[in-house]
Amino acid sequence: MDRIPILRQGPFLLVPIQVDMHDRLALQLRDDLCTHIVDTGARGVLIDISALEVVDSFIGRTIANIASTARMLGAETVVAGMRPAVAITLVELGLSLDGVRTALDVDRGLALLHARLKNGDGA
């Protein structure tokens, strides 16, 4: 079965989503990510969705879900590179992902995570 890779980068975990998400993949990602956070003691998670062209309400909810689970495990989640069409879709679905931090691209997402870590207020 396909898995979405989870890369370790310093105190953070990088999740590049390069394939179309489907429900099982999203759930698998959530489980894998939780395990990784606990195993590595990661302080932040960066999910790059710049290649994602469509989302549905389930994927949107799962992302929000991942973010809140990660926070409970002590890691801040940043979603990076969301496309305009995806953003509009999520807002129309009423999913504004309030608990999730966002960034324009991976660079800025990492900068954001570093800044949070340095300030000591990141989870």
Add this chain to the structure above:
Amino acid sequence: MPQGDALRSVFARPGREILEAWIAQQTSSGRRPDPPDDALRSQAAELIELLKAALAQGDPEDLEGEEWTAVRDCIASIARARAAQGLTPSQAAAFVVSLKQFLFSSLRDELTGRSESLADELWLASCVLDRLGLHAVEVVQHCREEAAARRHEELMQLSSPVLKPWEGILVLPIIGPLDDGRMRRMTETLLHEIAAARAEVAIIDIHSVTTIDAVIAQLLLKTVAAARLMGAECIVSGIRPQIAQTLAQLGVDPREVTTKATLAAAFALALQRIRATLPGTAGGS
């Protein structure tokens, strides 16, 4: 005598004779001082020749037929020129319909004493001219609609510019009345510009917006939310007192969106935010 023969024989007269009678009719009706006489004359002459040809070959009952294509095209081009000069559809139709008086009196001369055929031929001639006149009206109407749609499109483009006053900052000044479609279109433009310019802050300036309703307010909030999802912060600036009151009455939560009274204040805040997220500088965002 088969139907349409008298009509054909009228049109078999020299084109010049028809032309003079028609022009006399048009100028005496006093409807159109312009275009200048020679333009009118050449257009009328062309149309008469085409009508002659169409009547000789085609069926006057069936104006959609191939034989009439040239006539319809000619009328369409005349009507288009008329529309460009700002004439009304009825004035354009009058150009064609004014041929009636000449045609009717000629038919009466042709068919003196045969009142039955006269009635038939008059009816036929009347039908032909009416339909050609209606065709002119349709063309003019179509031209006007096209022009209106074009102006609307241009206005839409003019009215939603996205400015980039600083690296990483976009400004969307909203000018003029807001409606549903326009707001959606502006949202799309703004989000695409944010992605293209990698802008971290987008300022939506609504200083020139005089009224706002619940739908627009919701769309504005959605724009802000969508921009946030992409990783950009939105600041809404230039909120007039009445707009602020409306927004408050509509139940807009001030915590959902950053607002500033003036564009200058929003810009200052935007600069601060950009510095705050520069790598290597301290300060949470």
